[in-house]
Amino acid sequence: MPKYYITTFGCQMNVHDSEIIAGMLETMGYQKAEAQECADLVILNTCCVRENAENRTLGHIGNLKSLKEQNPDMLIALCGCMAQEEGIVEKIRENYPHVDLVFGTHNLHQLPELIHKVTTTGSRVMEVWDSEGEIYEGLPVKRDETYRAWVTIMYGCNNFCTYCIVPYVRGRERSRRPEVILDEIRGLIANGVKEVTLLGQNVNSYGKDLEDGWNFARLLREVAETGLYRIRFQTSHPKDLSDELIEVIASHPNVGRHLHLPFQAGSSRILQRMNRQYTKEGYIDLALKIKAKVPDIALTTDIIVGFPGETEEDFLDTMNLVEKVRFDGAFTFIYSPRVGTPAAKMEDQIPEEVKKERLMRLIDLQNRISLERNQALIGTIQEILVEGASEKNESRWSGRTSHNKLVHFEPVIKVNPGDIAQVRICGAKTFTLDGELLG
Numbered sequence: 001m002p003k004y005y006i007t008t009f010g011c012q013m014n015v016h017d018s019e020i021i022a023g024m025l026e027t028m029g030y031q032k033a034e035a036q037e038c039a040d041l042v043i044l045n046t047c048c049v050r051e052n053a054e055n056r057t058l059g060h061i062g063n064l065k066s067l068k069e070q071n072p073d074m075l076i077a078l079c080g081c082m083a084q085e086e087g088i089v090e091k092i093r094e095n096y097p098h099v100d101l102v103f104g105t106h107n108l109h110q111l112p113e114l115i116h117k118v119t120t121t122g123s124r125v126m127e128v129w130d131s132e133g134e135i136y137e138g139l140p141v142k143r144d145e146t147y148r149a150w151v152t153i154m155y156g157c158n159n160f161c162t163y164c165i166v167p168y169v170r171g172r173e174r175s176r177r178p179e180v181i182l183d184e185i186r187g188l189i190a191n192g193v194k195e196v197t198l199l200g201q202n203v204n205s206y207g208k209d210l211e212d213g214w215n216f217a218r219l220l221r222e223v224a225e226t227g228l229y230r231i232r233f234q235t236s237h238p239k240d241l242s243d244e245l246i247e248v249i250a251s252h253p254n255v256g257r258h259l260h261l262p263f264q265a266g267s268s269r270i271l272q273r274m275n276r277q278y279t280k281e282g283y284i285d286l287a288l289k290i291k292a293k294v295p296d297i298a299l300t301t302d303i304i305v306g307f308p309g310e311t312e313e314d315f316l317d318t319m320n321l322v323e324k325v326r327f328d329g330a331f332t333f334i335y336s337p338r339v340g341t342p343a344a345k346m347e348d349q350i351p352e353e354v355k356k357e358r359l360m361r362l363i364d365l366q367n368r369i370s371l372e373r374n375q376a377l378i379g380t381i382q383e384i385l386v387e388g389a390s391e392k393n394e395s396r397w398s399g400r401t402s403h404n405k406l407v408h409f410e411p412v413i414k415v416n417p418g419d420i421a422q423v424r425i426c427g428a429k430t431f432t433l434d435g436e437l438l439g
């Protein structure tokens with residue numbers, strides 16, 4: 001049987017696309033290879049959100065040249081967001097002759113016929129659709145985990161934040177039909193899945209393109225009422241987060257007590273330049289309202305430091321917002337320009353050393369708050385979904401709470417990945433908790 005090996009870069013949307021690619025390949029008779037050296041087909045599913053991710057991918061493609069020299073029958077394919085980016089197909093065609101196939105995010109479903117085209121003609125195939133087209137349902141999915149799953153509920157983004165390339169490579173918002181999503185989830189439950197994460201670039205605008213009054217709050221309620229043990233979702237744009245959604249989270253304990261709500265910058269002036277469509281005050285009000293309605297919620301966020309034109313005063317607004325909201329965690333990024341976005345053309349770019357210095361101050365502040373939030377859980381009993389043994393130390397296992405906090409514990413009684421267990425929290429670090437497994 002021919003073997004495949006997929007390397008995935010970027011976000012969970014890409015991870016799930018790779019599961020669909022694996023599903024199509026296994027339906028075609030391929031088997032997963034242990035390592036890319038043993039594969040007949042190597043696929044790179046790429047990300048282009050940050051320039052350095054793209055450079056790393058190009059380096060990876062370059063490294064595959066020697067593998068192809070050792071095994072000229074090996075097929076090398078590139079797909080994902082980078083393939084949709086202007087100029088990339090030409091770059092691959094001219095500079096990476098060992099790449100046999102390029103396809104995009106909009107024509108993923110064509111993979112079997114594209115592989116057939118490459119193998120029967122012996123020619124390179126570069127086929128990337130410019131626009132999104134319809135949603136293709138019913139594609140096979142090969143999931144590695146049996147107890148949790150990703151389910152995409154919508155594709156694309158309509159927001160055009162000025163730093164972001166996603167709307168240019170993933171197209172306009174398109175929602176999957178709710179009955180198709182619910183059927184998929186019922187099938188997952190029947191197969192033993194306990195946790196589903198609903199995915200979309202902005203799940204809060206789910207249903208805006210459907211005609212029959214569906215919105216994300218309604219979908220989440222219906223998913224929660226399937227009886228699934230735990231539901232998560234990402235990502236949420238603050239401008240579209242409704243009171244109805246907060247109500248659904250509050251009234252359904254199986255909706256994870258964790259909300260990832262990127263704020264990106266604390267200065268209303270910078271938020272306007274980012275085209276985020278909310279203000280600092282609006283975000284703080286929303287975060288405090290969520291905390292009031294769902295008191296045990298863990299809030300996490302994304303923050304960009306050093307956006308063009310960011311003054312020290314603007315940065316202090318970011319620090320102030322972090323102090324006020326007290327996030328459980330934050331992904332912090334130094335702004336890096338992406339060619340093709342409006343922010344990359346803004347003149348007042350911030351020097352690298354200023355960005356780095358601000359980032360360090362922000363990380364120090366957030367780490368202190370994250371540690372304090374974790375320390376507050378010491379002595380409490382938490383229910384976790386067991387994930388398995390640590391790769392580095394098999395005697396340490398881990399699992400996640402409803403708040404999406406990772407708890408390490410000694411498996412003093414037998415547990416398996418996917419089990420639900422109780423732990424008493426006995427220690428806290430900045431990013432993880434330590435727990436004692438209860439019998």
Ligand code: SF4
Pocket residue numbers: 157158159160161164165166167201202237
């Ligand atoms: S909401 Fe903004 S940051 Fe998120 S994917 Fe859309 S454009 Fe990018």
